[in-house]
Amino acid sequence: MPKTTSPNPTINCNSSLAVEMHTVQFKYHKTANPVLSIPNWYLHAGEKAFIQGASGAGKSTFLKLLSGLLVPTQGAINVLGQPISQLKGAKRDRFRAKHIGFIFQQFNLIPYLSVRDNIAAAYYFSNNKSSSKKDFANRINELLNTLRLPLDIAERKTSALSIGQQQRVAIARALINNPELIIADEPTSALDAAARDSFMTLLLECVAENESTLIFVSHDKTLARGFDEIVDLQNLNEIQKGASHAN
Ligand SMILES: Nc1ncnc2c1ncn2[C@@H]1O[C@H](COP(=O)(O)OP(=O)(O)OP(=O)(O)O)[C@@H](O)[C@H]1O
Numbered sequence: 001m002p003k004t005t006s007p008n009p010t011i012n013c014n015s016s017l018a019v020e021m022h023t024v025q026f027k028y029h030k031t032a033n034p035v036l037s038i039p040n041w042y043l044h045a046g047e048k049a050f051i052q053g054a055s056g057a058g059k060s061t062f063l064k065l066l067s068g069l070l071v072p073t074q075g076a077i078n079v080l081g082q083p084i085s086q087l088k089g090a091k092r093d094r095f096r097a098k099h100i101g102f103i104f105q106q107f108n109l110i111p112y113l114s115v116r117d118n119i120a121a122a123y124y125f126s127n128n129k130s131s132s133k134k135d136f137a138n139r140i141n142e143l144l145n146t147l148r149l150p151l152d153i154a155e156r157k158t159s160a161l162s163i164g165q166q167q168r169v170a171i172a173r174a175l176i177n178n179p180e181l182i183i184a185d186e187p188t189s190a191l192d193a194a195a196r197d198s199f200m201t202l203l204l205e206c207v208a209e210n211e212s213t214l215i216f217v218s219h220d221k222t223l224a225r226g227f228d229e230i231v232d233l234q235n236l237n238e239i240q241k242g243a244s245h246a247n
Pocket of ligand 1 (some may be wrong): 028035053054055056057058059060062184
């Protein structure tokens, strides 16, 4: 019988790895050229990876694949031992809400809700139904303390906060479920130099305390200090490699 190659092979899960990518390719449309082609990439649990790349290098696409918002056209992706690229839609959404914390470029806080309600939305969406209100109240207080935010900020609308405060609330929301993996997509682009430094210090402190794995994307290489691995997406991505060799 002829040997067939599955377009979506499984990988034998290795529990010490937070992320495993194997022969991953992604196209936005069936007839379009692939934008990403990654032979292999692995990240150990508890490590911090800094992903850099020029505009258009595929950073956002890479993060969407890791979080299961996009599914590879070919290849396999395991996240925290789960074949995320093969989970069905609703299961993937639940997995993401429970195990991955996100910090976005524009924070994505709901402006008309209080800090507490913004964070509660992430907490209850991850199916934390068994946890009591008291558990949530304790956890939010603990996070606000760690992030050096006054406790009474919890009742304020996020639209009434400074950019630096909003960014800290975004960290608190990402950490509320003690996620094993934190994904940060250009989270410092709206901050000035001083706020950027204190944001990075706080984020790395929180990640260490939580023992989470961190994947941090930025085009600003000066932020890479303190990371275990620095990945240039243009070197990892065979499509970009081809393009840069052609130039
Ligand atoms: N929804 C889409 N449909 C078609 N092509 C897309 C789509 N989103 C992104 N692309 C293309 O995929 C490539 C990678 O885009 P991506 O947004 O991942 O890059 P990036 O490194 O995050 O860029 P930036 O730093 O400018 O945000 C680009 O060529 C882009 O034009």
